[in-house]
Amino acid sequence: MSITGIGAAVRRKEDHRFITGTGHYTADINRPxxxxxxxxxSPHAHAAIKxxxxxxxxxxxxxxxxxxxAQLAADKIGNLICGWMVHSDDGSPMKMAPHPALANGKACxxxxxxxxxxxxxxxxxxxxAEKVQVExxxxxxxxxxxxxxxxxxxQIHEVAPHNTIYKWHLGDANAVEAAFKSAKHVTxxxxxxxxxxxxxxxxxxxxxxxxxGAGTFTLWNTTQNPHVARLVIAAFxxxxxxxxxxxxxxxxxxxxxxxxxxxxxxxxxxxxxxxVGRPVKWVAERSEAFLADAHGRDHVTHAEMAFDAEGKxxxxxxxxxxxxxxxxxxxxxxxxxxxxxxxxxxxxxIPQIYCEVDAVYTNTVPVDAYRGAGRPEATFVVERLMEVxxxxxxxxxxxLRQRNFIKxxxxxxxxIMNYDSGDYGASxxxxxxxxxxxxxxxxxxxxxxxxxxxxxxxxxxxxxxGIAPSQxxxxxxxxxxxxxxxxxxxxxxxxxxxxxxxxAHGQGHETTFAQVVSDRLGIPIENVxxxxxxxxxxxxxxxxYGSRSGAVGMSALAKALDKVEAKAKKVAxxxxxxxxxxxxxxxxxFNVAGTDKSAAWGDVALNAYxxxxxxxxxxxxxxxxxxxxxxxxxxxxxxxxxxEVEVDPDTGNSEIVAWTAVDDFGVVVNPMIVEGQVHGGIAxxxxxxxxxxxxxxxxxxxxxxxxxxxxxxxxxxxxPMKVDTTVTRCPSNPLGVKGCGEAGAIAAPAAVINAVTxxxxxxxxxxxxxxxAVWAALQRAPKAPRAA
Amino acid sequence: MAMTMSGECQLAAPPQTVWEKxxxxxxxxxxxxxxxQLDKTSDTEFQAVATTKIGPVKAKFKGKVTLSDLxxxxxxxxSGQGDGGVAGFARGGATVRLAPKDGGTLLSYAVEAQIxxxxxxxxxxxxxxxxxxxxxxxxxxFAAAVNPKSS
Numbered sequence: 001m002s003i004t005g006i007g008a009a010v011r012r013k014e015d016h017r018f019i020t021g022t023g024h025y026t027a028d029i030n031r032p033x034x035x036x037x038x039x040x041x042s043p044h045a046h047a048a049i050k051x052x053x054x055x056x057x058x059x060x061x062x063x064x065x066x067x068x069x070a071q072l073a074a075d076k077i078g079n080l081i082c083g084w085m086v087h088s089d090d091g092s093p094m095k096m097a098p099h100p101a102l103a104n105g106k107a108c109x110x111x112x113x114x115x116x117x118x119x120x121x122x123x124x125x126x127x128x129a130e131k132v133q134v135e136x137x138x139x140x141x142x143x144x145x146x147x148x149x150x151x152x153x154x155q156i157h158e159v160a161p162h163n164t165i166y167k168w169h170l171g172d173a174n175a176v177e178a179a180f181k182s183a184k185h186v187t188x189x190x191x192x193x194x195x196x197x198x199x200x201x202x203x204x205x206x207x208x209x210x211x212x213g214a215g216t217f218t219l220w221n222t223t224q225n226p227h228v229a230r231l232v233i234a235a236f237x238x239x240x241x242x243x244x245x246x247x248x249x250x251x252x253x254x255x256x257x258x259x260x261x262x263x264x265x266x267x268x269x270x271x272x273x274x275x276v277g278r279p280v281k282w283v284a285e286r287s288e289a290f291l292a293d294a295h296g297r298d299h300v301t302h303a304e305m306a307f308d309a310e311g312k313x314x315x316x317x318x319x320x321x322x323x324x325x326x327x328x329x330x331x332x333x334x335x336x337x338x339x340x341x342x343x344x345x346x347x348x349x350i351p352q353i354y355c356e357v358d359a360v361y362t363n364t365v366p367v368d369a370y371r372g373a374g375r376p377e378a379t380f381v382v383e384r385l386m387e388v389x390x391x392x393x394x395x396x397x398x399x400l401r402q403r404n405f406i407k408x409x410x411x412x413x414x415x416i417m418n419y420d421s422g423d424y425g426a427s428x429x430x431x432x433x434x435x436x437x438x439x440x441x442x443x444x445x446x447x448x449x450x451x452x453x454x455x456x457x458x459x460x461x462x463x464x465x466g467i468a469p470s471q472x473x474x475x476x477x478x479x480x481x482x483x484x485x486x487x488x489x490x491x492x493x494x495x496x497x498x499x500x501x502x503x504a505h506g507q508g509h510e511t512t513f514a515q516v517v518s519d520r521l522g523i524p525i526e527n528v529x530x531x532x533x534x535x536x537x538x539x540x541x542x543x544x545y546g547s548r549s550g551a552v553g554m555s556a557l558a559k560a561l562d563k564v565e566a567k568a569k570k571v572a573x574x575x576x577x578x579x580x581x582x583x584x585x586x587x588x589x590f591n592v593a594g595t596d597k598s599a600a601w602g603d604v605a606l607n608a609y610x611x612x613x614x615x616x617x618x619x620x621x622x623x624x625x626x627x628x629x630x631x632x633x634x635x636x637x638x639x640x641x642x643x644e645v646e647v648d649p650d651t652g653n654s655e656i657v658a659w660t661a662v663d664d665f666g667v668v669v670n671p672m673i674v675e676g677q678v679h680g681g682i683a684x685x686x687x688x689x690x691x692x693x694x695x696x697x698x699x700x701x702x703x704x705x706x707x708x709x710x711x712x713x714x715x716x717x718x719x720p721m722k723v724d725t726t727v728t729r730c731p732s733n734p735l736g737v738k739g740c741g742e743a744g745a746i747a748a749p750a751a752v753i754n755a756v757t758x759x760x761x762x763x764x765x766x767x768x769x770x771x772x773a774v775w776a777a778l779q780r781a782p783k784a785p786r787a788a
Numbered sequence: 789m790a791m792t793m794s795g796e797c798q799l800a801a802p803p804q805t806v807w808e809k810x811x812x813x814x815x816x817x818x819x820x821x822x823x824x825q826l827d828k829t830s831d832t833e834f835q836a837v838a839t840t841k842i843g844p845v846k847a848k849f850k851g852k853v854t855l856s857d858l859x860x861x862x863x864x865x866x867s868g869q870g871d872g873g874v875a876g877f878a879r880g881g882a883t884v885r886l887a888p889k890d891g892g893t894l895l896s897y898a899v900e901a902q903i904x905x906x907x908x909x910x911x912x913x914x915x916x917x918x919x920x921x922x923x924x925x926x927x928x929x930f931a932a933a934v935n936p937k938s939s
Contacts, residue, residue: 040874041874041905042905043872043875043876043877043904043905043906043907043908044877044904044905045904110904110905110908126874129873129874130848130873130874131873132873132874133871133873287906287909290909291909697789697790699789699902699904701789701903701904701905701908702908702909703789703908703911703912704911705908705909705910705911706909706910706911708910708911708913708914709911709912709913
């Protein structure tokens with residue numbers, strides 16, 4: 001291994017430009033002759049668009065065009081789509097309503113774009129937007145997912161009676177019912193997984209540019225997956241054929257899932273650029289992002305867990321209503337089904353699981369994947385049930401978990417997933433030591449002396465990452481394959497360019513992918529550049545989400561490196577005048593076995609290109625190889641997070657006083673980056689648990705529409721975190737990696753709420769556990785908080 | 789987003805005078821902060837244009853104002869709906885009661901309004917604060933307008 005190879009905590013190469021303000025984000029890019037777009041959005045949650053009078057606006061200074069949904073339809077620009085087909089129990093396909101990029105006929109949520117003004121400057125576009133007169137016929141609206149299916153609820157889309165997109169289930173209801181009948185104890189919980197607004201630090205942006213001479217479009221866009229964006233905009237929206245559309249995703253300042261999806265604004269930027277013959281730029285305002293970026297979570301769940309007399313789990317069942325908002329976003333259907341119900345076995349041997357999910361439309365912003373996507377929701381169900389079950393049965397939550405752990409692998413759960421590896425006991429044991437679980441009772445007494453209520457909470461999460469085996473997801477309804485590609489281009493001087501279909505928006509790929517190359521070829525990471533985010537450079541790739549870049553993207557890279565090594569050995573054999581079979585490659589050097597003859601990496605690279613030592617007929621010059629890697633299985637990162645809180649009973653404020661995370665991510669490529677990913681994930685999970693919650697009023701107005709009313713986690717919400725790992729190698733990919741990007745956000749909410757409820761002695765506490773909510777729960781608490 | 793607000797205002801003029809001023813477009817136009825236009829279209833209807841600024845959002849509202857439950861000189865209900873373009877909308881009403889007190893009139897009001905779009909996004913605290921300021925400014929202006937000494 002080189003000193004910058006796999007396992008080295010090298011500093012991130014990309015950070016220099018990020019922290020010195022020399023990155024290139026979409027908003028930094030300005031095209032010659034560019035105009036600006038400003039969207040007019042519905043102020044009503046549900047309204048017929050009776051008329052749009054743009055005459056006055058069109059005459060305003062600098063205005064190039066005012067475009068509406070009717071013109072979009074007239075130009076035959078197709079609808080946005082959801083790319084994962086989920087069927088209802090009765091076999092009928094999900095009820096996907098038309099989603100035009102500009103609302104045509106009616107608006108279905110506050111923020112639904114109804115028109116766009118294109119002008120010379122942004123200020124002119126904004127001024128003209130004030131003059132566009134939209135006459136609305138206000139319709140009754142529904143925002144509460146639990147009420148969306150009720151008789152008499154406003155009907156949003158004709159195709160979906162009772163606002164129901166699908167009624168889906170997984171598992172055997174009868175077997176679960178039988179298991180519940182034989183149970184000694186049943187724990188029941190009603191849970192709400194609160195709706196979240198993603199809030200990446202960089203707002204979304206798009207520049208569309210049409211080249212009338214070549215008949216081609218270029219889109220600069222804040223996307224996590226430029227090729228998927230190009231595919232959807234070409235094949236479904238019909239903007240241009242795929243080979244006439246280039247999508248560039250330059251530096252992107254955080255995505256967390258919200259930049260996976262294909263949104264109306266980028267479609268409109270492309271379309272408008274052709275209409276006005278100028279590049280068209282749009283950059284979201286923060287408050288606009290609250291109404292225009294897909295939200296996350298928003299589940300209402302009733303869950304039950306059945307235990308036998310020994311505390312072994314017999315079965316689990318859950319009924320969930322998932323709010324998908326006003327339209328089905330790109331991957332929305334898969335999140336509350338195949339990314340949620342399939343993880344309800346947690347780390348436990350659960351013989352029977354049954355889960356029903358109803359997905360509903362409401363007059364709210366569309367909901368789709370957000371860091372963790374379905375898995376935080378599943379973990380919250382399983383880990384709340386475990387903790388509450390232990391409390392109800394008077395057992396130690398650690399003992400109860402250990403008794404139910406899956407201990408041998410591979411393990412087939414009753415909900416599709418086949419766990420390949422893990423050692424849940426090892427991460428729990430290490431976490432207990434780091435957290436000094438034995439000393440908790442003493443710490444609790446100390447807190448009591450200070451007038452504080454101390455609680456401890458566990459979250460033994462599991463996730464399915466490395467998304468995903470193409471055949472498997474295809475059989476579940478996914479419209480695309482989820483493999484990844486990589487190309488390794490070796491230059492004559494030995495430096496290397498890696499082209500990957502993964503996209504980096506904070507993950508540190510430019511460092512970690514270079515580490516994989518460094519490890520393999522023995523060259524320093526400075527000699528490796530990682531190219532991504534441009535459909536004209538990278539042939540194809542599926543992008544970055546679902547903690548897939550390591551497990552899938554780096555596996556493709558490893559496969560391409562295999563081919564590079566094989567070819568380089570052939571070149572070395574000619575250079576060293578030896579048989580190919582005698583060439584060994586180690587530490588960046590090619591040796592002839594059993595001799596002291598060797599050639600350096602750079603010599604072999606140069607000779608591959610100058611081709612003086614072999615004839616072009618027997619060996620092709622050059623050194624460039626590509627590979628597509630399709631995973632054999634999901635990967636299953638898992639771990640144990642322990643949260644300790646002190647609650648002030650007078651104010652209800654919950655202070656997190658300690659956090660321990662012991663995760664099994666398989667082989668770790670860069671421990672420093674992994675720790676950073678865990679920190680960030682925990683911060684987002686703590687945000688969900690303690691502060692964040694998107695609130696709509698009954699008319700569908702977003703009450704938490706700015707950072708004044710929507711509370712993001714801040715530094716003082718977080719304690720110093722103790723982050724460690726245990727390692728079981730992932731057996732299904734060449735590097736043994738599992739993925740770490742979402743773990744913190746998946747684990748944290750359950751750990752926090754388990755800790756706070758432990759402190760206050762009541763389970764009746766919904767997220768976010770704000771001081772007001774905790775104080776109110778304390779007033780309702782039937783009994784004094786449990787003694788330590 | 790629902791918004792409610794209520795308050796009282798002691799005026800120097802007797803109820804009959806206050807009532808007349810409350811029905812006089814010129815007085816109302818002069819007293820409503822930001823009011824650019826207030827045209828009577830019938831005995832109980834006005835067409836209004838007013839500009840208001842709340843935090844970062846400036847909006848020109850155009851709308852119809854209707855008077856109902858007329859009970860001269862004891863009070864009425866004034867309701868309206870305004871379209872603020874990209875800033876959003878507001879609709880709602882206020883019940884206004886007049887009662888003789890201390891040789892003048894005690895005016896009490898209760899407002900119930902719905903606001904939507906960008907304005908609602910600003911949040912309850914900012915909007916309520918701004919609405920209270922508009923009301924305070926209006927009644928300060930109105931108190932001066934109906935004061936017999938100042939006319």
